[in-house]
Amino acid sequence: FLFKALFSFFLFNILFHLNALSQLPVCKDSFPTSLLSNNSFEQYSGCFTDYGGVLEGGYIDEPPLYGGITINNWHAFYTGRQVSYFNYACRTNKPGSIFDSTNFSSDCYFPKVPRPLPDGLGFIAIEENDIKQFVPEDEIAKDYLTACLSQPLYAGQTYLLSFYFGFGTKPATGCSQTYQSQSPYGVAVFGRQDCPDYPLKEPDLKSGCLTNKSGWVQLGRIILKGEGEWVQAVIEFTPQTNIACIGIGPDCANNSLNADFYYTTPIHYADKFILAPKADFSFKAITAVSGNACTGNLVLQAPGYANAAYQWYKDGVLITNATARLYTVPGTALAAGAYTANISLPYNTCLNTLPYQVYFSDLNKFSLGNDTLACTPKEVYLNAAWPTAVKYLWQDGSENYAFTANKTGTYWVQLTDINGCSKKDSVNVTIQGCDDCKIFIPSAFTPNNDGRNDVFRAIPQCTNIGLQWFVMRVYNRWGQLVFTSRDMRAGWDGTYNHQPLDAGVYIYVVDYSYKQDKALSQKGTIMLMR
Numbered sequence: 001f002l003f004k005a006l007f008s009f010f011l012f013n014i015l016f017h018l019n020a021l022s023q024l025p026v027c028k029d030s031f032p033t034s035l036l037s038n039n040s041f042e043q044y045s046g047c048f049t050d051y052g053g054v055l056e057g058g059y060i061d062e063p064p065l066y067g068g069i070t071i072n073n074w075h076a077f078y079t080g081r082q083v084s085y086f087n088y089a090c091r092t093n094k095p096g097s098i099f100d101s102t103n104f105s106s107d108c109y110f111p112k113v114p115r116p117l118p119d120g121l122g123f124i125a126i127e128e129n130d131i132k133q134f135v136p137e138d139e140i141a142k143d144y145l146t147a148c149l150s151q152p153l154y155a156g157q158t159y160l161l162s163f164y165f166g167f168g169t170k171p172a173t174g175c176s177q178t179y180q181s182q183s184p185y186g187v188a189v190f191g192r193q194d195c196p197d198y199p200l201k202e203p204d205l206k207s208g209c210l211t212n213k214s215g216w217v218q219l220g221r222i223i224l225k226g227e228g229e230w231v232q233a234v235i236e237f238t239p240q241t242n243i244a245c246i247g248i249g250p251d252c253a254n255n256s257l258n259a260d261f262y263y264t265t266p267i268h269y270a271d272k273f274i275l276a277p278k279a280d281f282s283f284k285a286i287t288a289v290s291g292n293a294c295t296g297n298l299v300l301q302a303p304g305y306a307n308a309a310y311q312w313y314k315d316g317v318l319i320t321n322a323t324a325r326l327y328t329v330p331g332t333a334l335a336a337g338a339y340t341a342n343i344s345l346p347y348n349t350c351l352n353t354l355p356y357q358v359y360f361s362d363l364n365k366f367s368l369g370n371d372t373l374a375c376t377p378k379e380v381y382l383n384a385a386w387p388t389a390v391k392y393l394w395q396d397g398s399e400n401y402a403f404t405a406n407k408t409g410t411y412w413v414q415l416t417d418i419n420g421c422s423k424k425d426s427v428n429v430t431i432q433g434c435d436d437c438k439i440f441i442p443s444a445f446t447p448n449n450d451g452r453n454d455v456f457r458a459i460p461q462c463t464n465i466g467l468q469w470f471v472m473r474v475y476n477r478w479g480q481l482v483f484t485s486r487d488m489r490a491g492w493d494g495t496y497n498h499q500p501l502d503a504g505v506y507i508y509v510v511d512y513s514y515k516q517d518k519a520l521s522q523k524g525t526i527m528l529m530r
Contacts (some may be wrong), residue, residue, distance in 0.1 A: 022318040025342055027350040031162065032280035036073065036147055036246075039273045041122035043072035047090035056097060057086040057122070060145070061199045074124075075198035077144040077210070077247060084110075084125035086269070088117060098168070111168025111181050113269055114229050118164035123271035126165075126187065128250050131264045137252065138208035144249035148195035153243035158278040160285065161189050161235045161248075162354055166269030167226035181227075182266040186251035186418060188221035189235050191243035209252035219243070221251045221418065222357055230271075231338070234285075234354045236278065248273070253390055253418055286341060286356035289326070293359040294421035298329040302341035302353055309344040316340070329358055336360050362388055363415055363423035371428040373462065375514055380405040380429050384413045391416040405429040437462035438520075439510060444527035447494035456526055457491030458510050468513040474526070475507040482506070494528050503530040 048058040048067040058069030059082040069085060076083040091099045098110045110125075117123065129141040153159055168181040190210040210216040220237030248270070278285060283303055291298035302310055302325050312322035315337045319327070329335050338355035345351060366386050374380045384392055385401040392401050393414045405411050412426035440459045447454050458472055467488065474483040474492050482501065483492040494501055510522045 024313045024316045024318075024340055024352060025350060027342070027352045031274045031284075032276040034274040034276060035149060035151060035153075036273050036275050037150070038072040038074065039275075040119045040271060041071055041074070041085065041087075041124060042120045044085065044087060044122060045070040047087065055084065055086075056090045056092055056099070057084065058090075059083065060085050060124070071122075071124075073147055075146050077146050077199060077249075079199045081141065081143050081199075083143050083145050084127065086113065086123055086125065088121040110179060110267055111170070112228075113168060114166050117271065118166075118230050119272040123166070123269050126249055126268045126270055127265060129265050131266065136208075138212050140208055142207075142209055142250045144190070144210055144247045146198045146245060146247045148198075148245050149243070153191065153239050153246075155239055155241050158236065158238045159275060160278050160281045160354070161220070161237070162272075162274040162281070163233055164230045164271045165224050165226070165233050166230045166271070167224075167228060168267060168269065169228045179265050179267055181268050183227060184223045184225045185266065185268060186221055186223050186253050187233065187235075187268075187270075188249070188251035189219045189237065190216050190247040190249075191219045191239055192216050192245050192247075193241055193243065195245035209250065210247045211252055216247065217241075218252060219246075223359065223418065224357075225337075230269075232355050234357070246275070251390075251418065253388070281354065284351070284354045286339065286353050288356075291329070293419035294361050296329075296331040296360060298358060300327045300329060300339055300341075300356055300358075301325060302327075302343060303351075305343055305345060305351075307346055311342045311344070313340045313342065314338070333360055333362075359419050361417055361419050361421035361423075363417050363421055366415060366423050366425060368411070368413060368425045368427040371430075373430040373432070376431060376433045378431070380431070382411060382413070382427065382429075384415060386415055386417070388417040388419075389415040390418050405431070407431055432462075437514060439512060439522055441508065441510065441522060441524060442526070444529055445494070446529045447500070448530060455491035455493050456508075456528075458488055460488070462514070470512040471510070473509045475509075476501070477505065477507075479507075494530075500530075501528065503528050 044058075046069060048055055048069055055067055059067040060069065060071050060074060061076045061079065062068030062082060071085055086098065088099060091097050094100070098113045099115070100112065113123075124145060127143045131140055165187065167183055170180065188209070192215040194215065207213065209218070211218050217240075219239055220235040222233050222235050224231055224233055285303065287301050289299050289301045304325060310323055310325050312319045312327045327339070327341070329339070336358050338357050340355050341353045343351045343353070363386070366384075368382060368384060372380055382403045382405060383401070384403070389401070392399050394403050395412050403411060403413065408430050410426055410428050412424060414422055414424040416422050438461055440461055442456065445453050445456045456474070460467065469486075470488050471486050472484065472488075473481060476482055482496040485492075505525050505527055508524060508526050512520055514520070
């Protein structure tokens with residue numbers, strides 16, 4: 001017994017130390033000064049704890065009677081598009097609280113926030129509403145937080161936006177899936193050259209992403225994954241014009257393409273927005289020295305320090321033998337994830353870089369399908385919907401994810417995905433009068449088992465149309481039915497009741513229909529030769 005106990009203790013210690021070594025070490029955190037004031041949402045006007053304890057904070061810029069509060073420097077984009085604010089000091093200590101870690105079956109509203117919180121007590125929610133299968137992107141209600149900058153972002157200068165993004169816990173047993181954190185999920189930062197007085201009073205509450213509004217451009221985006229945890233995110237971007245105002249919220253992807261037939265409301269949390277020039281982040285930023293999401297072949301480089309030791313991690317887990325300043329990412333889909341380098345410095349100090357998110361475009365799997373043929377007056381529906389695509393361009397300049405072809409020609413579409421990668425594919429469409437597509441029937445056959453012309457078969461002239469139905473009948477000169485089949489591949493071998501018939505002339509009748517379902521018929525004679 002003592003031996004087993006000692007062995008178990010020894011094995012436990014080995015596993016414990018291996019597991020400890022595999023996780024990203026905790027280093028002293030440091031960031032540059034953010035261009036966004038109140039970047040952790042700690043300055044707020046107070047708590048609104050009505051609505052049965054669901055809110056535990058307030059709605060930014062809404063009327064006080066309806067839960068409205070003020071968050072210094074931050075505004076909702078529209079009055080009526082509620083941006084939810086939460087603060088641990090506003091918690092209700094009730095079962096419905098998002099801070100309650102207990103699983104209550106009746107608690108089916110906001111997903112529980114992961115704890116501990118990244119920074120301070122306050123944070124915001126990032127939400128979408130009315131996501132349902134095939135709902136256009138510009139009809140989805142998306143909530144955006146805006147901030148006017150005291151100092152503009154300058155055109156041509158590269159910036160980083162670092163923040164923490166929270167994935168709430170899964171809904172309790174018995175709850176609907178309406179309110180939940182979705183993973184993966186895309187977040188974007190937007191900008192404009194001026195800064196209106198937010199929140200705007202316009203009644204347009206379902207308008208998709210900010211780029212559907214005049215003056216806004218998407219500066220950058222990121223796809224994040226997680227479950228019941230806070231993950232650190234970094235968006236790198238270089239504005240093409242000076243930017244005076246930014247907006248943060250859901251990206252421009254049309255999430256309804258993957259939704260079900262019931263409305264859903266994805267809810268996530270965000271905190272500690274650090275916006276600064278990339279040069280100010282140089283001590284923490286990983287750079288890609290080659291490759292990209294479209295081509296792969298990524299080589300990452302950690303910041304350089306004298307006499308430093310490096311260890312790379314993927315999604316917080318140690319990568320074996322990755323101990324150089326450079327790291328080559330494997331060219332497989334499984335290699336996608338967040339890469340961080342731990343840098344051990346002299347005097348027992350260490351530094352963790354910001355995560356570098358690696359994506360791989362999946363557009364190489366996209367195809368418009370095979371060449372096709374339709375019968376006049378029908379049309380061919382070409383569906384190019386792709387989960388990661390954010391832009392579609394057809395040969396006529398249209399930008400919908402689907403196209404209806406109503407004449408013969410070559411049709412092409414170019415997709416651009418969330419990574420900025422593009423893929424173009426084409427398909428040939430033939431639309432013709434199928435009544436002209438007769439069936440070819442030979443005038444004679446020789447069933448002598450020599451492997452040539454042994455079977456009497458009907459052959460469609462338009463093989464790419466496809467028959468809706470088919471039946472062939474063969475009669476002798478006295479009108480007796482000697483063969484019938486509904487399978488075009490099963491021809492007549494010149495027998496009846498498994499007995500060879502005499503050579504001579506036989507009568508055939510073939511009834512069939514192509515896709516337009518119009519009944520067609522061909523009759524004639526066939527010479528059986530022996």
